[in-house]
Amino acid sequence: MKKTKRRRLLVDSKLQGALLCRVTGYWCLSLLVLVALVAVQVTLFSKEVDWSVTVNRTLQAFGPSLLATLLLLPLLLLDALRFSLRFAGPMQRLRGEVHKLANGEWDGPIKFRGRDYWHDLGVEINRVAEELEQLRAEHAAASEGTQREEVAST
Known part of the structure; x- marks a missing residue:
């Protein structure tokens, strides 16, 4: 498989932004817990009762x-953002391909990068797309045949 490098870090800013906010939130929560644990330890092992001394220590x-x-x-x-590209990028690509398919502009099978997630979903979308294209071709052929019969009968 041809190795192509992504050009952008943000492909779905809403999803990736939410992920970065969540990582930052977990980071802040872990800091608060650690500060609280250190404060409890300092308080328990300190003979000082002054709050400012406890905070300083x-x-x-x-x-x-x-x-x-x-x-x-x-x-x-940065790591969370890069990792999110492995599932946000394919979903963005799938969204675009399904839009093309719905508009009759599908131009071939969907392909993902080697380490991307959702390969199985891409395979299934390709199957649906091929079936839809076949049905569209059959419908067009049937419509053409009906039009010929109408022209011939007039």
């Missing part, structure tokens, strides 16, 4: 980890 204990995760977040988002 929590930030000191968690600061390097927070910085590391902040640096990793863009990589996580």
Whole structure:
């Protein structure tokens, strides 16, 4: 199979945007849980009762980890975006091909890239498309035959 590289990272901005928001939300939630756990640990093992001291020690204990995760977040988002291309790209292609098929403009079988998802759906859409094209051809031939009979009888 010919290897073609995608030119765009966003092929379905609504779907991929929602995915990136979800990844970011999970990242934020995990940070909140980790900060809370560190704060509880600092509070339990600290003899200080002052809230500002607890917050300061929590930030000191968690600061390097927070910085590391902040640096990793863009990589996580880029990876999620690239991974989403394996299912968003084929769906975008299927949407376009089904639109062409509905308008009688279908120009051949749908093909996906090697690592894409939904290959089986593409095969089934191709089967439906071939059947529809065959029915359209039969209908056109039958209509043509009916028109000839009408012309011959007049």
